[in-house]
Amino acid sequence: MSRKNTMIPFNAPHPTGQETRYIAEAIRIGKLSGNGEFTKRCQGFFEARYGFSKCLLTASCTDALEMCAMLAGIAPGDEVIVPSYTFVSTALAFVRQGAKIVFADSRADHPNIDAGTIEALITPRTKAIVPMHYAGAACDMGEIMRIAEKRGLLVIEDAAQALDSLYVGREDEEPRALGGIGHMSAFSFHDTKNITCGEGGMIAINDGRFAARAETVWEKGTNRADFLRGKVSKYGWVDCGSSFLPSEITAAFLLAQLERLDDIQAKRLQIYSAYLEGLSPMAERGAFAMSALPSYATNNAHMFYIVCNSLEERGGLIERLKERGIGSAFHYQSLHKSEFYRGKHDGRELANCDRFSDCLVRLPMFYDLTIEDVGRVCREVGGYYGN
Ligand SMILES: *Cc1c(COP(=O)(O)O)cnc(C)c1O
Numbered sequence: 001m002s003r004k005n006t007m008i009p010f011n012a013p014h015p016t017g018q019e020t021r022y023i024a025e026a027i028r029i030g031k032l033s034g035n036g037e038f039t040k041r042c043q044g045f046f047e048a049r050y051g052f053s054k055c056l057l058t059a060s061c062t063d064a065l066e067m068c069a070m071l072a073g074i075a076p077g078d079e080v081i082v083p084s085y086t087f088v089s090t091a092l093a094f095v096r097q098g099a100k101i102v103f104a105d106s107r108a109d110h111p112n113i114d115a116g117t118i119e120a121l122i123t124p125r126t127k128a129i130v131p132m133h134y135a136g137a138a139c140d141m142g143e144i145m146r147i148a149e150k151r152g153l154l155v156i157e158d159a160a161q162a163l164d165s166l167y168v169g170r171e172d173e174e175p176r177a178l179g180g181i182g183h184m185s186a187f188s189f190h191d192t193k194n195i196t197c198g199e200g201g202m203i204a205i206n207d208g209r210f211a212a213r214a215e216t217v218w219e220k221g222t223n224r225a226d227f228l229r230g231k232v233s234k235y236g237w238v239d240c241g242s243s244f245l246p247s248e249i250t251a252a253f254l255l256a257q258l259e260r261l262d263d264i265q266a267k268r269l270q271i272y273s274a275y276l277e278g279l280s281p282m283a284e285r286g287a288f289a290m291s292a293l294p295s296y297a298t299n300n301a302h303m304f305y306i307v308c309n310s311l312e313e314r315g316g317l318i319e320r321l322k323e324r325g326i327g328s329a330f331h332y333q334s335l336h337k338s339e340f341y342r343g344k345h346d347g348r349e350l351a352n353c354d355r356f357s358d359c360l361v362r363l364p365m366f367y368d369l370t371i372e373d374v375g376r377v378c379r380e381v382g383g384y385y386g387n
Helices: 019-029 037-050 061-070 089-095 139-150 206-216 224-230 247-259 259-285 312-323 351-359 371-384
Strands: 053-057 080-082 100-103 128-131 155-158 185-189 201-205 305-307 360-363
Touching: 019 037, 019 247, 037 053, 037 360, 053 061, 053 206, 053 247, 053 312, 061 089, 061 155, 061 185, 061 201, 080 089, 089 100, 089 206, 089 305, 128 139, 139 155, 185 224, 201 206, 206 224, 247 259, 259 371, 305 351, 312 360, 312 371, 351 360
Parallel strands: 080 100, 080 128, 128 155, 155 185
Antiparallel strands: 053 201, 185 201, 305 360
């Protein structure tokens, strides 16, 4: 079907067709609360495919990050190093535990945290570093893990956008799945992510020291997991926690998506390539900057973005695309300048973060976007830049 004159939305979820069958199966099984058959199958999928040692589904990535903050034992007075160019939850989860957030700048050539600036931010109160893999492209994990090890810090990966992407590393390093490198990590299955169940997430525990406690925190601070294994005769309240489990309906939906992961990723990569082909000539002429992939990263086609030359130029582009029926989006408002945090920030300028905040624009990117649609978006971008 031609979409010549129709709207091209910025994002649209892609049901694979099996979701309702699995949800019906969950209803037939008759257990709709969390930690059932479908939850276990999803968790098993991630553990087998990516080598994560323990996975627990959560109701959101925000929840998974909150679990990470609790498991890391973050307490008032602790400092946590977080990029300023990220979604609120990356910082919020630690703020809830009373942490002071020390914001780090982005790299000049990529929105990811600039690992070279981290050591100067460490104080005796620093407990953790929270790299966020923007657009699914790996942060400099070799360097970040070296710093963390040397200074005795925990690394918690915000892998919300990073499903099915690798840190390839340098010659002396083994390629590893993002989310499997830090001590623990958090994934998102929100509507806007590659794989979705509407709202959903997952914590991956890579350091075995946190595995048993993760189950307790996940289950409202009870030792229900030990009870289910027959290790204790009744379960009770043993620790802090919350209700972090999603229902089996959510897990059933998610499993249907996971079974199509390879197809979904292949299609998204095709769309990404079509954008590259369409927009590279303009970027090479210097009209705008393109997504740069660090040499140690792979691309999971989570998003396609360009970086304009100014806030005004970006505003004009978004307006132009909107007039032509094309959805686009900008983000993130620098967290260190947010209404909530600006009074608490130490006043350092984070110039790269601010530039991405002002100039970055995301173009439509979703499974059902056709190559013709991509062509239309590229032509409209070209039109705006006088091509
Ligand atoms: C989407 C996203 C989140 C939040 O995910 P939810 O599942 O909506 O809680 C957190 N961090 C980053 C970087 C994200 O992109």
